Amino acid sequence: MSKMKKVLALLLIVVLTVSLGACKSSKKEEPKADVTTEDGEPAGEEVSESDGEYEFTEPVTIKFANYAVLEAGYDKFWEDVKKGFEEKYPNIKIEYMTAEYGQMLTQVVTWAGGGEIVDLVLGEIPWIPTLADAGLAVPVTDAFSEDYLSQIYPSMLEATNVDGVPYGIPMYASPFVMFYNKDLFEQAGLDPNAPPTTVAEMMEVAPKLAALKTADGNPVYPFGMTTGSVSVSGSCLTSLIYGFGGSVLDADGNLDVDNDGFKQTFEFIKELDDKGYNPQVSKLKDLRNLFALGQLGMYYDTSWGFNGVNSINSTAKEFIASAAPLSGGAGKGESLIQAHTFMMANNGEAQVEATKLLIKYILTEKVLAPYLQNVAPGYPSMSALSEIPAITESPVLSGALSSLNTAKGIANIPAINDFNIELTSLAQAVTVDNKDIDTAINDFKTSAGSILGN
Structure with missing residues (x-):
């Protein structure tokens, strides 16, 4: 291990020890659901505090590393995500932290070296080993319920595995x-x-x-x-x-x-x-x-x-x-x-819960379908969305839909x-x-x- 990496590792041990301790103190179960609705809530259920939804007692800011906000054609979508999410959850704000695509992964690690660990990263599957090895991404099984993860195509979720454990939530994916x-x-x-x-x-x-x-x-x-x-x-x-x-x-x-x-x-x-x-x-x-x-x-x-x-x-x-x-x-x-994937850190319970809400918000038909139809064609990771018109009526996607059943990772x-x-x-x-x-x-x-x- 290089000297620079040793310094970073020591820093991360200190930071993550504190945050993990905070997170373990009052972790709550998610409500179970078979599919998600357009509002990002479990289908057929009204979510309330009694159902186990986390109560935010103070304002939370999600630090979201996202290169796409700098790219023409993608920027408007992400600004709309920020606006819509903050209107739905007024106690939670999104702060985009960005760099050019080719520099984003390096920048996330550099920020961490300076003591600033982002809550969420949008990136590619090959980024996962680096972030997991540096302690900047945690297994999604630590944050999301088994029921929620079961809604994701198994091949997509497995593609994010490190040592048999998934470290990412795919936003959308595509086989070649x-x-x-x-x-x-x-x-x-x-x-x-x-x-x-x-x-x-x-x-x-x-x-x-x-x-x-x-x-x-x-x-x-x-x-x-x-x-x-x-x-x-x-x-x-x-x-x-x-x-x-x-x-x-x-x-x-x-x-x-x-x-x-x-x-x-x-x-x-x-x-x-x-x-x-x-x-x-x-x-x-x-x-x-x-x-x-x-x-x-x-x-x-x-x-x-x-x-x-x-x-x-x-x-x-x-x-x-x-x-x-x-x-x-x-x-x-x-x-x-291949998948554009969310990878999340553990910066404490409130940060984790807010980040989960953001991911769930994005992975709904209301938010994601216009993106797949008008911005970047791709197959949604949530199996419940496989039959939406943005997929079945797309000349770019419909003919290869069956390939999702045979696609696999590396x-x-x-x-x-x-x-x-x-x-x-x-x-x-x-x-x-x-x-x-x-x-x-x-x-x-x-x-x-x-x-x-x-």
Whole structure:
């Protein structure tokens, strides 16, 4: 452990010891419920003090680390959340503490080093190991009742696990799904309502898409799979590996790639490259650009990736459709789940109870549905909201709804970002460098094993 981390750890032990002691003194049970209503209350029940609702005797301010309040398109939603929540709970205020997306996690840890631990963080699943390791996130089972947590899709909640314990409440999530261009399918003589479901089917239709040209003579790539040297590309590759029935890490975060599905994935990546079907070393932003411009027939992305497509071509909703991830080899089309997730600290009972109310308020149809429909398409974590029109009538979401049932997570380890980039290096080795697949995998096992310490 580094000197800086030791200092931080000592500070956190002092702070959390005090706050945990305060929290244990008068913890109350939540009222039980099967579903949440639009007001964030348990359905069919009137919540009162006698039902166990926490009574706030003094004003409370929730310190909420949220990078999205700085981003155009998202800022208004979060300002509306603040306004609506504070009107509903006048004794509770929200203080947004923010930084750019790429700096948010580091900033949260830095604030803690100075003695200021935020109550709530909106972030990505890969942030969880860092926050949990630093003592800045606590298991959600310590705060929420079993009944409330049972309303969340199990795959989404499990994706936040550290050592088998969930440390986050997903706001909304998405597996990596397959987007396809219905207009290009029609131009190629394919049924726009019957996308391929397997890798073999996709490779059968790919030549027809590859034969197309755009109006200005640019080529059309049949299928896009990101292999650029960024962490999210590694996550996307993991999703593809799952679809082939393969694995990358075991439950303890150890390397687990000696399986057919892993090798078959990179054989597929190489075949795509050899046939010119996939743009080389592309990042998701590159694939979104090509898709928006009508130069890409199909590609893997998260549901909120549509925002990038739509920002380039505002008519994208007219030709975009989604489908479940492809199955290959002995796989069943499983996918890696991604989620924008709430992570909460324990700064004392009042802070925890206020933060719970805020999370519950956001995860209601009244608040969340307009966000998913107009701001960032995604699948709500609360299973009771799966049939709302914002989901079932969305061209971005409806076609891939079944993928939630087969999506799964990955071991949450601090080195996951570096590991993901090693996966992209493997993909580049068998495409750009034209390296033998077995040799490339052995090289990957050496470098990845060093990163993981095994």
